[in-house]
Amino acid sequence: MRFVLFVIGLLPVCAFGQSNKSLKQELDSMYVLDQRNREWLAKLGNNQPLTDSLSALYKVDRTKLAGMLWTEQVKIDTSNLNRAEAILKEHGYPGKTLVGTPTNETVFYIIQHSNKIPAYLPLIRKTAEAKELPFSLYAMMLDRSLMHEMKPQQYGTQVTCRQQIKTKQSRCFVWPITDAKAVNERRKEAGFTLTVEENANRLNAAYEPELTMDVMKKTYAF
Template identity: 40%
Template structure:
């Protein structure tokens, strides 16, 4: 009789865990969606057809599509980080073994888009070490953190730029943030799981005519970044 009760308790425990993980997976799926959908809409590479599809999706979800602006991204990011911090407090990092893919990337995305990278970077590194998320995501977050601290990045995943007008003309800077060991960056990128070189990556984010140049922190500090006339080609 005791064995039967113990077995029943075990079965119920497993069932509860499965239900909990399924609920968590659904919550993360929703978080993932709202983190990405507006960013996809505002992405310069998103086609007019896809933007129309996104508007229809959002309309069905009760969004006033006549008032879509970047403020909605900020609002969703603020709501998502609150949800994510509660999830982390209860589950730790909800990785691949707990919720599967692509939901294992949801928490990473929200943190990457927040001001709390420094707080959670150790957690992200541990998740990467355990293969709960791809290591390239760890590398990308570490690069973002280093750049935000005014330090050299490692893997070259962070671009930087500015846009302004002066005397009726448009100007811009666009460059890959300084890298600690630029001579070996492509080797490090490959080891981290990136599938393109730093030169190819630069063209992906800034257009086919972009030419990668090595800049130092001193170059940034002393405004020695090349200035180009005109708006970004994709704007």
């Protein structure tokens, strides 16, 4: 792992100079594939016409639609990640200078949806510090990395849904935050426009500033 991180650390943050139109077009297509099924899945429960339309399109029963979409997405994510890693080796991170905005966010989302976050987090930070990528995206990846490591997050961007041990009911909530009293100040500095409370409401998740890792582990099943 140390060797992998070292090699990635040698990658250039981005390739400066003229924009790369062909790369931009490819990344835009990859972004559509990264997001399409995820957007559909987020809407299925509250959008009957969409559910019926997709069931007809894919010729699959409504009860099996979500599973089919996720299976397809796993294949897409694998293909996208393989191509993104090849692009990183050739160009470094394709940032704002090389492919413009919002195309510069594509590789971020592909990594964010993969198991390669620990390997690429330092590169995402360097890219954000170079202003080739919004710093808020680095903050999101940092939070996800901390959550995966079962540590409190910094910016309150990550939500999880867990079964409560006592009630056996599932509940979605904001993952515990380090120094929650100052989280909105940190969010503002990172470039977020919503407070942690507003973001939780957007995601239909509960926010409990006092929630600690210890309390969470005793309250929810993992």
